[in-house]
Amino acid sequence: MFYFALLLQSEIQNGYLMRNMIAGVTIFEILLSFLTIQVIFSIVQAFFLFFLADFLLYISWESSLLLIIQLNIAIGTCGMSIGLFIGSFANSSIKSFYVTLLVCFVNIILSGLFWPLKNTELALLPISVILPLSLPIR
Numbered sequence: 001m002f003y004f005a006l007l008l009q010s011e012i013q014n015g016y017l018m019r020n021m022i023a024g025v026t027i028f029e030i031l032l033s034f035l036t037i038q039v040i041f042s043i044v045q046a047f048f049l050f051f052l053a054d055f056l057l058y059i060s061w062e063s064s065l066l067l068i069i070q071l072n073i074a075i076g077t078c079g080m081s082i083g084l085f086i087g088s089f090a091n092s093s094i095k096s097f098y099v100t101l102l103v104c105f106v107n108i109i110l111s112g113l114f115w116p117l118k119n120t121e122l123a124l125l126p127i128s129v130i131l132p133l134s135l136p137i138r
Contacts, residue, residue: 004038004083005096013093035080042076075132112137 011017011030020030046069053059061068082103090096108114110124111133120128128134 004034004080005087005090005100006093007034008084008087009090009093009096031084034084038080039073039077042073042080046072046076071135075135078132107131107133 017030021027049072050065050069054061054065083100086096086099086103090099110120110128111131112120112128113133117125117128117134117137
């Protein structure tokens with residue numbers, strides 16, 4: 001998540017984004033290239049993670065391995081989208097880092113990683129259910 005925000009911030013601060021836009025590249029093409037590269041890295045990372053877990057650590061899977069890999073790729077894509085959102089409105093890399101930490105901690109705390117979702121307050125339960133990290137816990 002932070003990597004994508006930092007990548008966008010460094011493009012803006014170094015002036016590469018303006019050079020590309022002056023050359024005729026649209027903002028949609030730039031963001032599409034960022035997303036394409038990040039999704040490819042997310043897919044490769046998911047396959048390496050599950051290859052390592054399956055063949056070196058001998059972890060057995062309770063569900064279909066394809067569904068687990070798809071869920072991992074979807075969570076990575078959500079994180080990259082949040083990083084894109086953070087990088088687009090933050091003025092500096094420090095601010096994007098702080099906002100990323102805030103989003104990560106709220107997601108980890110409310111998704112049920114620290115305490116069960118059954119013990120969550122009723123007002124926070126609808127938010128906790130839709131968080132991406134709460135899917136594997138259920």
